[in-house]
Amino acid sequence: MSKPEFVYVIYIASTPEKVFAALTDAKMSEQYWAGNRVVSDWKIGAAFALKLKREETDVTGKVLEYDPPRRLAYSFHPQHDGMDAEPPSRVTFELEQQKDQVRLTIVHDGFEPGSKAFESISRGWPFVLSSLKSYLEAGRVLHAPWYDTESARQGAA
Amino acid sequence: MRKPEFVYVTYIETTPEKLWEALTSSEFSRRYWFNTDVKSDWKVGSPFALVMNGTTTDVGEILEADPPRRLSYTFQQVLSEAASKERPSKVVFNLERHGKFVKLTLTHEGFAEGSKHLDGISKGWPAILSSLKSMLESGTALAIPPSALGIEGFDGL
Numbered sequence: 001m002s003k004p005e006f007v008y009v010i011y012i013a014s015t016p017e018k019v020f021a022a023l024t025d026a027k028m029s030e031q032y033w034a035g036n037r038v039v040s041d042w043k044i045g046a047a048f049a050l051k052l053k054r055e056e057t058d059v060t061g062k063v064l065e066y067d068p069p070r071r072l073a074y075s076f077h078p079q080h081d082g083m084d085a086e087p088p089s090r091v092t093f094e095l096e097q098q099k100d101q102v103r104l105t106i107v108h109d110g111f112e113p114g115s116k117a118f119e120s121i122s123r124g125w126p127f128v129l130s131s132l133k134s135y136l137e138a139g140r141v142l143h144a145p146w147y148d149t150e151s152a153r154q155g156a157a
Numbered sequence: 158m159r160k161p162e163f164v165y166v167t168y169i170e171t172t173p174e175k176l177w178e179a180l181t182s183s184e185f186s187r188r189y190w191f192n193t194d195v196k197s198d199w200k201v202g203s204p205f206a207l208v209m210n211g212t213t214t215d216v217g218e219i220l221e222a223d224p225p226r227r228l229s230y231t232f233q234q235v236l237s238e239a240a241s242k243e244r245p246s247k248v249v250f251n252l253e254r255h256g257k258f259v260k261l262t263l264t265h266e267g268f269a270e271g272s273k274h275l276d277g278i279s280k281g282w283p284a285i286l287s288s289l290k291s292m293l294e295s296g297t298a299l300a301i302p303p304s305a306l307g308i309e310g311f312d313g314l
Contacts, residue, residue: 009280010167011287011299098305101287130168130290138295142168145256 004118006108010129014136016069016095019102022132023072023093026051032135033128034147040074042066048074054147055080061088070095076108076117083117104129162266163279167286169259171293173225173252176259179289180228180250189288189298197230205230212236217245226252232265234274244269246278261286277308 012019022028026037035053040046042063050059057079065073077088089110096103106125111118131142169176179185183194190207193214197205199222207215217231229249234240247267253260263282268275284301292298304312 008165009283011284011301013291013295013297013299099300099302101299101301103305126166127168133287133290134170134294137291138170140170140294142170142258143256 003109004111004113004115006118006122006125007105008125008129009103009105010133011098011101011103012133012136013101016097016102018136019095019104019132020069020072022136024068028135032131032141034131034144048076050076052080057084061091064090065092075110076121078117078120081116081120083120086112086115086117089115089117089121160266161268161270161272161275162264163275163282164265165263165282165286167261167290168255169261169290169293170257171259173254173259175293176252176261177225177228179293181224185292189292190285191301191303199224199228217248220247221249240274243272243274246272246274277311280306280308281311 022032024038024040024042026039029036029038037051038048039051040048040063044063044066046063048061048063050061052058059076059078061075061077063074065071071092071094073090073092075088076091077084077086087110089108092107092109094105094107096105106129108121108125127142127144135141179189181195181197181199183196186193186195192210194208195205196208197203197219199219201219201222203219205217205219206213214236215232215234217233219230221227221229227250229247231245232248233245234243245267246265249264249266251262251264253262263286265278265282284299284306288299288301
């Protein structure tokens with residue numbers, strides 16, 4: 001049986017530098033990531049956290065690769081909804097300039113079969129990356145109505 | 158074993174009606190789909206064709222047309238003799254309104270085991286749908302060079 005792996009490609013009319021900055025800056029991430037903030041000093045081996053606006057705990061991790069503006073990778077370990085019992089997974093971003101746009105590829109792997117975190121991130125990333133694209137291209141972000149109700153968590157990565 | 162299929166979800170700040178029009182109008186498709194005209198009268202059972210710069214690349218038949226919610230057609234590549242020998246696959250678009258944006262889910266399925274097309278369409282759809290989102294949100298589609306997709310034998314026409 002193959003291990004669960006999430007792969008997503010999105011093209012953004014921007015520069016690799018701007019996309020990389022948006023992926024690593026707490027204030028920018030707060031804009032397009034529904035109030036969640038990425039926090040790290042981005043040194044290899046340093047702590048990474050995704051500070052979740054609607055949860056008591058952060059997603060924790062470590063910086064695995066930091067090669068601006070081409071590659072970024074961190075381990076990813078949600079602590080809420082029982083997902084702390086699963087092993088950490090791994091997020092890798094690859095950025096390639098193509099004429100007037102950037103091809104951004106995200107691979108999120110390292111899950112065990114039946115992983116709850118995998119289900120959650122598979123729903124979350126398309127929304128977060130769609131919002132990131134809108135943010136960089138049109139200066140707008142997508143506002144998910146399901147975040148307006150406390151119980152609905154389906155958009156959170 | 159997982160079925161060979163491609164699923165892509167994107168969120169677009171628009172209305173289901175505008176998105177439906179973009180998916181079914183040649184005038185729009187030419188702008189975001191590598192100069193490709195989508196041709197059909199969009200009635201169930203009617204023929205469907207993709208015409209790129211005057212050359213028919215793919216043909217099919219409309220399976221479902223429920224504007225502005227669901228569109229489905231069979232999909233057969235006809236550019237090469239080898240391609241046209243594979244059985245047709247199936248494309249399904251699902252449009253769901255969420256507040257100010259639409260969740261678009263594309264499912265391309267029904268590939269034969271070991272299909273040569275799955276790799277190509279997996280590279281093509283993210284570019285097409287990224288460009289579609291840009292066109293609807295910012296008014297400017299992306300000019301992605303076809304050769305940049307890395308699809309064997311596809312450099313545009």
